[in-house]
Amino acid sequence: MEKFTKITGIAAPLMRKNIDTDAIIPGKFLSKVEKTGYGDGLFGQWRYLDGERKENPDFVLNRTPYRNAVIILADENFGCGSSREAAVWALGGFGIRCVIAQSFADIFFNNCFKNGLLPVILKDIEVYELARQVEESDGKGMVTVDLESCQVTGLKGQIYHFDVNKLYREILLEGLDPIDAALKYELEIDSFQEKDRKTHPWVYQY
């Protein structure tokens, strides 16, 4: 998995509540068994006009310089709805490495860490201040997200701290595979199951 340590780049404000995963990657783009190649479908129904691949000039990611965004700014409950991991793959495929929002839906939040995407939770005034500064600079101003120091730096050099779970931070910083991380505990899993087969045998009766 691609590591995440520190990025500096264009941030695209998409200041809506409840941006759902159907909007992030519409169902009609989910036609592949593979995990790659979803970048084109990112925000497909918003980015393209009617059924074609003709760009909607009003959509933020179709405007320069936002089409080179590496960060998305959003309001609350980003990634709600469907569990489709392709929402994360589509963001990554487009080049987005970090989403900064007031809150995230749980399944999307968990999926991010498995794919090198960092979800950052900031307070509403902080996200809105970042969005305001970015818009004032016509999108040209850079935002920095540093996972080592757990800090976001805005256009005026202001610093916002964020929290991230230690384990997930390590997974992103080192580019670890969470499955390998869990397989380190194989003996513990064995002994749990051995005990559980006695206390809850009906769970294993097949």
Added chain:
Amino acid sequence: MNSPKTLVDKIWESHIIMDLGQNTYLLHIDRNVQHELAGATALNGIDAAGRKIRNPELFFGVMDHVLDTHPGRSDGTPIPGGTNFIQQFRQRTRAHSLRLFDIDDPRQGISHVIAPELGIALPGCTYVCGDSHTCTIGGIGAFALGIGSTDVEHVFATQTLIQAKAKNMRVILNGKLGDEVYPKDVVLYLIADIGAGGGIGHAVEFAGPVINRLPIDGRLTICNMAVEFSARTGIVAPDDITLEYFRSRLFAPKGEMWEKATEYWRTLHSDPGAHFDKEVVINCDDIKPQVTWGTSPEHSVAVDDRVPDPVNAPDSLTRQTMERAVSYMGVRPGTPMEQVKIDAVFIGSCTNARLSDLREAARILKGRRLAPGIWAVCSPGSSETKRRAEAEGIDRIFREAGFEWRESGCSMCMSGGAGGEGFSRGQHVLSTTNRNFEDRQGRGVRSHLASPVTVAASAITGHITDPRKIGE
């Protein structure tokens, strides 16, 4: 005495393998149930990484998402690439000797419908599926998580998940349900009340007299929509109704094992005085049949109410969201919901396609015909549900009314996925499903959510209709 615990605490603690610190745990997963979308992707990932499947006996596979629901179906599906998912899932499950309820298997159906129906999901167990509506399964007292396909691989390889423990929330449903008010109405009312983000970060226990009297089907409907207010999951404590439901289900414990299991299941309830981080009390006497006007499940009003005016929104962002929703839906603020004409109806999905749902809809449809020009589709929640409905003559009532009577699957709940069909742009579709997002049921399609009874009543009149106004 130990400190009082919530139902979720009890299930959670009995599945902890490792405390990983910072409220994060390595949790044992008892049941891994997958469909062809997440399942095919995850099994390919497992094979690509050369990993082994740790507990194949705890896995159940079923075709539900992309498969066609037309009678006489095969591997073909209108969704581009859909056949690939079906065939790869079949090949991969076969290669790993995993159980699969394939297209023609009598046990096939929507995973969240068949798992309780077959006794695969059991009270007190941890349960995962690569679908956000996995929270449905909480209705029988399991701790059920919707996960992405990489986490599905994680469960295949380790039979565990790395999870942060959610906060505890309780929704108490007091009073009783009025005339033609169903679990779907209760949960839409709740979401309108607390908002689409009202449960974020919380595992939600539904309790109170309304829940205690509710049969399993209704509990499953309410838990199904926990994700629609962004809860991690929903759950109802198992009780006599739950135990009775599981007696003699195909994969449920039998004999001595049944006695042991039920003795344990009876301990699964929140202790008096257990701490909830958030509590919501709803007086269900106040609830009327609900219908959505906008593009979020929180955009729900009583069917005899009007489209709200964004001018009255509490803040500017909510106003913008409402304006966008009103414009997408093509409804004018202040219009009575009952004046909204509909073009199509869909009765199906993991929310509302169990036998009781079909029976209620049939009660309205009996001896009546669809309004002219209405396209109506019913896809039962499982093949077993379909057979039982047919044995009761329900299929004939639907057909005679003018409905298409389909095979079981996720069907028209989502465009581009489920079967690949969609409704047409600009059409108003009244649907028993769970999501009225923009483009959810097809590009530009205007979805309104309601109970099966409200959907059936409206199919007859051709506009959104208060089911209380339709005589027997």
